[in-house]
Amino acid sequence: xxxxxxxxxxxxxxxxxxxxxxxxxxVLNALASPTLGHLDxxxxxxxxxxxxxxxxxxxxKNELTMAVPGTGSAGMEATVVNLVEPGDEVIICVNGVFGxxxxxxxxxxxxxxxxxxxxxxxxxxxxxxxxxxxxHPAVKLVGIVHAETSTGAMQPLEEITxxxxxxxALLLVDAVTSLGGVPLDLDALQxxxxxxxxQKCLSCPPGLSPVSFxxxxxxxxxxxxxxxxxxxxxMSMLKSYWGQERVYHHTAPINMTYALREALAMVLEEGxxxxxxxxxxxxxxxxxxxEALGMKYIPEHSLPSLNAIHVPEGVDEAGVRKRLLxxxxxxxxxxxxxxKGRAWRIGxxxxxSTRRHVILVLAALESILGLSGGTTAATxxxx
Amino acid sequence: xxxxxxxxxxxxxxxxxxxxxxxxxxVLNALASPTLGHLDxxxxxxxxxxxxxxxxxxxxKNELTMAVPGTGSAGMEATVVNLVEPGDEVIICVNGVFGxxxxxxxxxxxxxxxxxxxxxxxxxxxxxxxxxxxxHPAVKLVGIVHAETSTGAMQPLEEITxxxxxxxALLLVDAVTSLGGVPLDLDALQxxxxxxxxQKCLSCPPGLSPVSFxxxxxxxxxxxxxxxxxxxxxMSMLKSYWGQERVYHHTAPINMTYALREALAMVLEEGxxxxxxxxxxxxxxxxxxxEALGMKYIPEHSLPSLNAIHVPEGVDEAGVRKRLLxxxxxxxxxxxxxxKGRAWRIGxxxxxSTRRHVILVLAALESILGLSGGTTAATxxxx
Numbered sequence: 001x002x003x004x005x006x007x008x009x010x011x012x013x014x015x016x017x018x019x020x021x022x023x024x025x026x027v028l029n030a031l032a033s034p035t036l037g038h039l040d041x042x043x044x045x046x047x048x049x050x051x052x053x054x055x056x057x058x059x060x061k062n063e064l065t066m067a068v069p070g071t072g073s074a075g076m077e078a079t080v081v082n083l084v085e086p087g088d089e090v091i092i093c094v095n096g097v098f099g100x101x102x103x104x105x106x107x108x109x110x111x112x113x114x115x116x117x118x119x120x121x122x123x124x125x126x127x128x129x130x131x132x133x134x135x136h137p138a139v140k141l142v143g144i145v146h147a148e149t150s151t152g153a154m155q156p157l158e159e160i161t162x163x164x165x166x167x168x169a170l171l172l173v174d175a176v177t178s179l180g181g182v183p184l185d186l187d188a189l190q191x192x193x194x195x196x197x198x199q200k201c202l203s204c205p206p207g208l209s210p211v212s213f214x215x216x217x218x219x220x221x222x223x224x225x226x227x228x229x230x231x232x233x234x235m236s237m238l239k240s241y242w243g244q245e246r247v248y249h250h251t252a253p254i255n256m257t258y259a260l261r262e263a264l265a266m267v268l269e270e271g272x273x274x275x276x277x278x279x280x281x282x283x284x285x286x287x288x289x290x291e292a293l294g295m296k297y298i299p300e301h302s303l304p305s306l307n308a309i310h311v312p313e314g315v316d317e318a319g320v321r322k323r324l325l326x327x328x329x330x331x332x333x334x335x336x337x338x339x340k341g342r343a344w345r346i347g348x349x350x351x352x353s354t355r356r357h358v359i360l361v362l363a364a365l366e367s368i369l370g371l372s373g374g375t376t377a378a379t380x381x382x383x
Numbered sequence: 384x385x386x387x388x389x390x391x392x393x394x395x396x397x398x399x400x401x402x403x404x405x406x407x408x409x410v411l412n413a414l415a416s417p418t419l420g421h422l423d424x425x426x427x428x429x430x431x432x433x434x435x436x437x438x439x440x441x442x443x444k445n446e447l448t449m450a451v452p453g454t455g456s457a458g459m460e461a462t463v464v465n466l467v468e469p470g471d472e473v474i475i476c477v478n479g480v481f482g483x484x485x486x487x488x489x490x491x492x493x494x495x496x497x498x499x500x501x502x503x504x505x506x507x508x509x510x511x512x513x514x515x516x517x518x519h520p521a522v523k524l525v526g527i528v529h530a531e532t533s534t535g536a537m538q539p540l541e542e543i544t545x546x547x548x549x550x551x552a553l554l555l556v557d558a559v560t561s562l563g564g565v566p567l568d569l570d571a572l573q574x575x576x577x578x579x580x581x582q583k584c585l586s587c588p589p590g591l592s593p594v595s596f597x598x599x600x601x602x603x604x605x606x607x608x609x610x611x612x613x614x615x616x617x618m619s620m621l622k623s624y625w626g627q628e629r630v631y632h633h634t635a636p637i638n639m640t641y642a643l644r645e646a647l648a649m650v651l652e653e654g655x656x657x658x659x660x661x662x663x664x665x666x667x668x669x670x671x672x673x674e675a676l677g678m679k680y681i682p683e684h685s686l687p688s689l690n691a692i693h694v695p696e697g698v699d700e701a702g703v704r705k706r707l708l709x710x711x712x713x714x715x716x717x718x719x720x721x722x723k724g725r726a727w728r729i730g731x732x733x734x735x736s737t738r739r740h741v742i743l744v745l746a747a748l749e750s751i752l753g754l755s756g757g758t759t760a761a762t763x764x765x766x
Contacts, residue, residue, distance in 0.1 A: 013420065022418075028638075033411075232453060232457050253639070255414060256588075
């Protein structure tokens with residue numbers, strides 16, 4: 001009774017949702033390189049190179065910079081559970097799904113969480129954080145989302161980092177949808193802990209989470225009185241595997257590390273400033289096109305990597321997404337939370353941030369909705 | 384100032400350590416298929432297929448069978464943190480690194496752990512578990528390692544599962560180094576929770592952990608009084624993503640899921656019994672060869688997938704491994720814990736369990752050590 005599995009052949013999509021983004025063939029080819037052992041000297045050299053590349057992309061000299069063996073949410077959990085001990089007071093800023101998730105993770109770690117909230121789509125006002133810090137002087141950590149993937153809002157961090165440090169707390173930043181596409185400089189901003197994902201502006205498949213900790217954050221971790229509740233995400237042990245000691249901890253996701261190496265190499269070969277400028281230009285073009293089609297952005301400060309827009313009145317939200325997928329092989333995202341059924345999220349991340357993507361999605365929307373003028377408006381931006 | 388990264392070209396090894404094992408090109412090619420979105424209907428269909436394949440390989444009808452988005456240790460943590468609430472009494476059997484790790488994970492979850500220990504290399508006697516269960520009638524969970532990767536010991540489970548269930552507790556089994564290579568039947572053994580890794584007898588790159596929970600285990604999870612301490616590994620939410628609801632939880636490691644699909648397809652195409660028999664035959668041949676070379680096995684009951692042997696007196700343990708790697712591109716493993724510097728661990732897992740691997744590693748050892756007779760003894764086993 002022999003079995004033969006059907007041929008494996010997933011369709012080829014154009015990924016313009018909230019992530020994953022299109023993955024270049026060069027990265028996929030690296031992913032498919034022969035697997036090495038996790039303690040092979042050749043693999044350890046690749047880890048060193050990946051760490052060096054991550055530091056350049058994070059713009060940091062942080063010694064403790066590594067890839068957590070899980071997706072972006074594992075990076076969130078890794079930063080929170082290592083920096084929080086039961087009973088610690090923390091401030092978490094919540095203006096969308098991912099701030100809410102960070103609050104949940106912090107509560108599960110035993111933290112006493114003070115939430116600073118803003119309506120979905122808006123950014124967090126520095127004054128609100130100042131007020132919370134004044135009201136809760138024992139706060140040890142402030143967590144905030146740089147790029148809120150659920151609303152497309154981009155959070156300015158300059159004022160906030162000063163407030164947090166003046167209060168003697170550490171600053172934790174979610175950069176899942178910004179790293180590699182939106183200006184971010186860990187050392188200039190004095191961010192103490194930051195996590196990202198591979199499948200957004202880095203255009204690598206999902207499965208790893210680049211994280212980085214400042215010296216102050218490492219001190220906090222190394223002077224904990226309690227064990228980190230997660231063995232898998234315990235930075236004091238992960239540090240020994242990524243550091244000079246090379247102490248075996250877990251079997252690293254070897255092939256995913258290959259892909260991240262190649263994706264980071266492509267970021268550095270393009271140059272961070274050039275990449276940020278590319279994301280900004282394509283965002284401006286898409287925005288001009290969408291607005292010419294009468295569509296309105298949800299956030300006041302939009303990310304260049306993710307465009308969250310209100311679905312026009314009378315339009316079948318899910319139906320349009322389905323037609324984009326079935327007729328064009330284009331994936332865009334739906335709304336979440338209060339925007340469920342009422343928003344689209346169009347990503348322009350990494351390899352998906354090109355003129356070709358912008359013009360194609362606008363043309364497809366025009367064709368499906370019976371509108372015109374979007375591609376013309378976008379073309380003008382390109383000049 | 385432009386940067387060009389050095390060409391990425393990891394060496395091609397023959398993986399005969401304690402994992403990862405050799406990954407077939409067919410699996411690597413699947414890994415490199417174009418990335419899909421994690422909510423794409425085509426991807427959801429792949430998840431369904433992977434779950435179906437996992438159930439067949441685990442030999443279970445368990446509804447809650449899925450791939451945890453992390454390596455084998457994430458699977459360990461996922462099973463423990465979901466089944467344990469703070470203050471719960473549990474028994475963890477410790478006779479090597481991985482039993483010790485399970486104990487650590489359970490303690491970090493707030494469990495009151497009663498350890499049942501045996502010397503490294505030995506298996507756990509059912510009588511010792513019976514005694515512990517009698518001494519601690521409140522015990523809710525017993526954790527044990529089926530295939531102890533640090534010592535090569537294979538743990539019989541038949542008697543133990545009966546003892547545990549008679550005491551009203553759940554049985555948790557680590558099958559990281561056994562699933563797909565060593566006989567294991569979740570439903571026949573009434574195992575309540577089991578986790579494995581992809582990079583051992585399944586011959587897929589590391590990065591996912593197949594897990595399965597019995598109905599009784601799911602009841603335990605769904606009737607918890609406290610939230611699971613890990614958000615990332617909270618089965619009540621992961622269940623909603625893998626189940627009919629398809630509720631977004633995390634961005635799944637898409638491409639790794641492709642690879643697992645293909646690796647599981649290859650297991651099922653070969654047939655589980657045929658695969659177990661292949662592992663057994665190659666183990667017997669390697670064992671005959673190693674013993675003909677005068678080498679002694681560490682465990683009384685050896686796994687067919689992993690051969691842990693004492694390094695002969697006067698032989699440079701690390702030097703031989705280094706020569707195997709540099710001159711033959713063969714990776715074998717070192718000893719851990721009390722066997723550090725004194726043992727070799729030779730894996731015959733998945734695609735690395737072939738006559739070619741057995742004869743090659745014996746011939747290479749003969750050549751390096753100036754011995755003979757190993758390949759002849761192994762050849763006799765093949766008949």
